[in-house]
Amino acid sequence: MEVTPLTKRNHYEEITEQLKRQILEGKLKVGDKLPSTKAMSERFGVGRSTTREALSALKAMGLIEIRQGGGCTVIRSEPEAEIKLPELEALRLNRKTLLELIEVRQSLESSIASLAAEKRTDEDVRALKRIVKEMALAVGDDLEGERTDIEFHLALVKATHNSMLSKVLDSIMTPMELAIREVRRVELYANRTVAERLLEEHSDIAAAVVSRNPEAAAEGMKRHLRNIERILLKYL
Amino acid sequence: MEVTPLTKRNHYEEITEQLKRQILEGKLKVGDKLPSTKAMSERFGVGRSTTREALSALKAMGLIEIRQGGGCTVIRSEPEAEIKLPELEALRLNRKTLLELIEVRQSLESSIASLAAEKRTDEDVRALKRIVKEMALAVGDDLEGERTDIEFHLALVKATHNSMLSKVLDSIMTPMELAIREVRRVELYANRTVAERLLEEHSDIAAAVVSRNPEAAAEGMKRHLRNIERILLKYL
DNA sequence: CTTGCAAAAGTTGTCTGACAACCTGATAAT
DNA sequence: ATTATCAGGTTGTCAGACAACTTTTGCAAG
Structure with a gap:
């Protein structure tokens, strides 16, 4: 087993990190036994x-098993990666979590809008225009409204041509969707006044992206998400 | 605090269980301090x-925080609401991926700096100042330089008091770390000229956060990350 | 009275050495 | 061959001692 010298940070943290890394990177496989505490x-x-x-x-963390007298054994080599259902239940009801999610989204999406305005291709523009058109037809229809809304934001992040950004946004959007869905979807998309305002905001963002204006795109997105936040807050 | 007599199980497991239960059941709330190790x-x-x-x-498990000399504090009282971040760890780290990561980081961290400047507490300020001081002492030491650098950004996101944001940043920092490590940690932290410049940038960001200036914080962070990007590009 | 700072007290981080509890494998007795 | 026993290694636990750090206290200067 390799060891790199310890830095000034607390030793037990450092050792935890190093062992964890070796397990996750596969240098220590499931079933392998760690050296004895004395040796380590x-x-x-x-x-x-x-x-x-x-x-x-x-x-x-569930990575190793310790048996008295019998040594330590690696029992898992991957980070746990699943969402548990009961937790999602809690997510929906948790006002604080939802606010945090919106904050993350605001951070990410204003940058996304700005980047999209810089890097968009003509094909991205076509996609955005199509979606805005569909959105206009969907005013008053909650299901269609939600679908086109999500599609718009996905098309936008796609226009940044950065797959990492897509993945990260996706990881935020999924719980966000679940949080909104079945709770207040109706208020957001079925109310014609609200839906028309959302449409206008999306349209502004799209226009800024089309005209390659990063500042306006970011500003439009910020306004849009602040608006969403306000609406959601009214119903929480 | 109540204690029930220890069973045949290993003492440390039993104690872990009891404390965990008291936290999850709400007998110990977020922000509460645990008794000292001696007392317990x-x-x-x-x-x-x-x-x-x-x-x-x-x-x-992420339930408590331990600060040397400062006691242990409960920081979460619910089971973790995980965001699933799709297999970022398993990614091949080529040049394109690294550039994408940096872009994501720029998007996120400028917002983080701005939010931190708005929401930071006095304790956050203390932590940031301590880290900057350590960073100054670490100039020329690659291992310490890397550690303090990472710690700075983690302290900053912590100052936003948004756990989702922490998780998201964390998920891109891990592969980023690996990428930098593979490439050229030495050039980044061991070169005194570079290290001093990084120190100055971090110091500027910290100052903006301390004086509650969101624009300056965001601007400082953007400058910092653009600089990092330039340095990394030289070695790719 | 307030402010600032230094000493004190309290807390976490770590090491050492010791012994108990437990597992494993080898050896000896049956 | 089977069983009993033992030796050595490993984890579990304790007590005491400092080091490193934080918070509080108390005193002195303004």
């Missing part, structure tokens, strides 16, 4: 209690 | 190292 402590140059704190942390 | 050890009738192993586990 000597190699890291720390006391045994410090190493034990690291092992306790790894056990709490 | 006496009440449970165990040694201090045993209690520390339990605390290390709770920290790994």
